[in-house]
Amino acid sequence: MEKYVDMVSPFTGGKVKEFSTVEEHEFRKETYSVHVCYYMCEDTGEKFTTTEQDELLFNDLYSQYRVKHGIPFPEEIKEIRTRYKLNYSQITRILGFGANQYAQYENGQIPSESNGKMILAMQNKQVILGLLEASKEEFEIDEYLKVSEAISCASDKVTCSAQQSLFYKDIKRSVYNGFKHPNVQKLMEMIKYFVCNSKSIFPTKLNKEMFYADFYHYKRFGISISGLNYQAIQFGPVPVHYNTIYDNIDGINKEIVLAHDMESTRLTCDEYDLSLFDEKEKETLETIVRIIQPMKTDEIVAESHKEDAWINYSQENKLIPYSEAFSLRLI
Template sequence: MLSPFTEKEMVVRKEWREMTFRKETFMICFHTWKCEDTGEEFEDEHFAQLNYDQVINQYREKYNIPYPDDIKSIREKYDLSAIKMSHVLGFGDNTYRQYEAGEMPTQANARLIQLAADPRKFLDMIDLSHTLEGSAIEKARHNAERLIDKADKEETVIRNYLFDGKQRSRFTGFVRPDFGKFVEMIIYFCTHQRPWKTKLNKLLFYADFTFFKEYGVSISGSEYYAIDMGPVPDNFNSIFEHLTKIDLLKVHNKTFPDGGVGEKYIPTREFNDKLFQEQELKILESIDDKFKNFSTQKMIDVSHEEIGWQQSFNDSLQPIDYLYAFELKN
């Protein structure tokens, strides 16, 4: 970005700074452009949004406030209009629509929305509200009962245990863990590089953390842990085993002279880019390009340079905080 005073390129300045939302203070990594000649600092539209989103995400994390896409998906799974969903929950006519558009719910309303995400509790809400009748109530009941049946299936249970059951937090990059996206990221890197599992884990880490560095949220919502060979996704062995069991990945094993065993995974289908935003795809491409010629050992070495890994290595029970993404060195 060019300085409005000198028309020279400005530098990015980052500092930890307090910001206030709803009378509460949060510490964020504040981004600005700085004119080195005049010392003036500026927020462009991207940095203003990134700074604001950091505050909002921390507030939502603190009070477990659902995000707009969560709020919309809860309503859509019951196939109800926003106004009917408002009536079931006892909100004003336009309240639910406003929450879907980005307005922050009150803590009390957030609890009701979260309760409605459970189909069994939603059935109770329908009975208590007395606002739906005729075909509308039958449709809502049918969809809730269908979701209850689906939730009891083995695949849902497995995915929930491995991935989807985690709450949004600084350890998921402030997004709802999305198993489908995470699987596609695996397919993407396995298609482009055929990496050994150890390198694959680092590629996934850098994709999620680099995206967080740029946009304040992760791509997949995966939690990562610091082990001796660098950052790895939570439950990575179980996830890879599950994907091979359902024949989404084929595994290729190799025994090395030192007795170690390496694993590569070959996808059984093509990468589905429809699940990703344009910015997410660009980050995947940039990570692929940056590390495509790195050996597994070099990937381990560069990951050991990251402050997030260094600070988390001695606490194996705590995931790596995504806020360390702002300190990425590679």
Template sequence: MTFKEIGMKRDICPVCEAEREIKIGLKKEMLAINNELIEIEARVEYCATCKEFFADVEAEEENIQKAYRAYRQTHDLLQPEEIREIRERYGISQRAFSRLLGWGEITLHRYESGALQDEAHNNELLLMKDPDNFRLLFERGQDKLAPHLIRQIEKRLVGLSSEKHQNWFKKYLESFFGFARIDIYSGFRHFDLDKFESAIMFFARHPGGVLKTKLNKLAWYFDFLYFKKLGVSVTGTVYIRLPYGPVPKNYDFFLHKLVSEEALLMEEKIFDKARDIIGEIYLAAEEPDLSFLTVEERQCLEQVDKHFQNLNAAEISRYSHEEAGYQNTKDGDMISYEWAKDLKI
């Protein structure tokens, strides 16, 4: 059987019962875990004199833990560090968590230390990954906990609930704007909310803000120019053709989100009172966070911003109407990124 040597020492061979040159290495072995044979690369020692393999207590424990980890992976069981992370997420001790779960106080300690959990206990722990499930457990068994610990957990749950809501909302937005697709209409990228928000804030950072019509065109040129250069969009946004030019799909919803979060300030400007023509101006309320963008993406952002800096909303709208992507797309339809190759910038 293959033996991969990784070291050497001089020690007493337990078989020869004499001091020998002992090779240390790795060898494939089969260990029985719950009546199932698990193959691992076991750490063993080898005596060239008696030609026997053996392992000391420390190595045997390491090999068992390797087999346990492989068994857990095969059966979709939580690893010890994952169990610990679940508990620590709620800022609770092993003893307190065990009390809430109704387990013996030593059980959780054993699992976090490497003992193999049974499937029933594993399923309970999996449910505890969701703060809402933990809250139910906590409300049912908080009488088993000290008052200061109850207050501590309640505070932690408020934060986790808010975090869960934000994560859900972000995923919803990514699906809403990008239709959770990766194809020619998204620029072969899933919608990235952070990158899209960074671009919008960058374009709206100028004193006096930017009209919504121009803001939408700048976002379109940013993604399409980057696609022209590298064959992939930056934000994964799906754009559609409207009478005044290309716009991000569902852009009104997104702008409303940024305004409600006070990241953007919106002001209505009257252009023609008699004809009731009103435009919306957006101004960044804070400096844009460009850390989500790569160096190349930032350079592209700055190129678009500089190229159109002297054009007003009407002028950039007319400019976009001359683009092949706009001219070869029907009103209301998605604009394919394939037209980026003909971009006039």
């Protein structure tokens, strides 16, 4: 896929095209098909990329590798440490890792397959207690007792909340949820943000804002915001179980109104909280509001019907893989 973009060539000041394609890239002696975006100077034919485009490539590559080999993602690695109330020094001594190694894993460095599986195994409290006992000589007795108590008092594993079960079709990371681990609170605030900024909104249009936000963010960074699955139905792409989701968020008001000679639910909301979102996610949400909010519901439905993400999967109401993000036309 290629298109002209609103920028000038750094080589000649002339026109620039953006290309999106799939390439084979090798990582740790394995080959993966990854999405690659780059710019090309029309005058010279020279290719160049931005930091964002490079980040997209590596996020796609690393996400596929982590999923294939059962290696935890950075936020999961951090959650394990914080759940047991351990600092970096303590968990490093328990695992026998090198200095700063665990911190590097939390910051995005990919563990070896063996280290990744060891970290995941520590979700079981008995496993980490066994590792602590084996590394007892690495601790002063007072610190050992304190660490042992903190681990013993922690929950055995991360539990799946009732809302998470309602909102998400599955929690295993894949191309169908944008390689994002479910975060119920973030999902709810994302929805409330769109509802608040629209003053009032019907689910049909809200579904499109959610779809474009998640797929546009994946197009830029190789990961979604909400971690939702999307399905192609008659009125365009929608989150799976969207009615259940919207019906179970505190702070969203629902009013049955007549629209186009049929009953529909109008949603309103008074407040939202974006403190859980990083700056890239906030920028994506703001972009969606700026582009889609002025559009009428039938207009955004019509636009969504032009997307390959709908065209290729609507006949059988299939789930839409996030790889279709790279063919988005509206954004």
